[in-house]
């Protein structure tokens with residue numbers, strides 16, 4: 001049986017939490033939504049959180065809450081899943097890619113400083129593999145021009161940066177609860193921010209843009225049935241059934257983090273003497289929740305090593321194809337070669353299996369197979 005690169009960790013308490021909701025009155029828009037939101041806000045260290053359908057929806061709502069639209073530029077890392085850029089493009093903004101740092105693969109503040117203009121509305125960094133981006137330096141750059149910093153923390157819920165949890169650091173932060181992520185609700189995501197107003201605008205965007213607070217209405221004189229829509233938006237609700245799973249999982253987040261740290265250390269012990277391999281770095285002011293274990297091999301050997309691992313039942317992954325290499329961005333005129341550090345990172349990268357339930361025996365098999373592939 002193949003070893004996946006990531007997978008969920010479900011226990012009986014998760015099953016019970018979901019069953020309880022199924023027996024109750026609210027499958028969606030009920031009390032589990034609010035309690036999951038409170039639990040996420042507590043983990044992130046923010047006043048509020050808005051849960052949404054998935055991490056992509058979270059990005060879409062976060063950009064919308066920042067007012068990103070036609071005429072704006074958004075500076076984005078290319079070493080990410082396409083959604084970090086696609087959601088800004090779909091809102092009509094023009095995406096500008098800035099290169100990453102060679103060691104962490106995270107957005108390089110110097111590259112952002114070079115890419116930023118007076119039209120820059122937002123800068124989107126990703127905490128690649130769970131390692132926080134250099135948020136303080138990025139904020140220095142964005143604040144100088146009045147742009148907002150968005151942290152795509154799909155990999156990094158429960159990571160810390162300078163002793164602070166990821167979530168309240170940037171102007172707005174998004175999470176994903178896809179099954180391969182650090183915790184799961186099946187599908188799911190959230191928007192958090194130190195600014196409760198941003199979270200409220202994100203929540204409104206996830207609920208058709210509806211305004212139900214009379215004091216915020218343009219036409220408040222209608223009857224009790226009345227609600228209004230001032231900005232067109234979407235339905236990105238996360239149902240109570242899934243909120244119950246997410247909340248149950250979140251209660252074990254620190255145990256998940258400890259397991260991922262142990263797996264990280266075991267990989268380091270088992271692989272650090274292999275000359276042709278580069279292992280992930282951890283900067284001293286961060287404490288990552290490791291979502292991925294990205295290794296780098298010589299670019300000319302990557303394909304063969306990847307195929308050998310897959311043949312032997314180790315379902316490794318490559319993170320990520322540079323976003324502007326996708327035909328959709330090529331068709332918009334983006335050319336290869338613009339972010340050479342990210343492209344080189346991509347050419348060398350392989351993500352090894354990393355998830356809380358990875359057994360020591362399976363991990364040792366991964367180590368042995370990788371060592372064999374590099375001989």
Ligand SMILES: *Cc1c(COP(=O)(O)O)cnc(C)c1O
Pocket residue numbers: 054055056057080081083084126152154155176177178188189
């Ligand atoms: C997973 C992921 C997303 C999208 O999350 P979904 O829940 O799959 O929509 C966005 N950005 C990054 C960096 C991701 O890893």
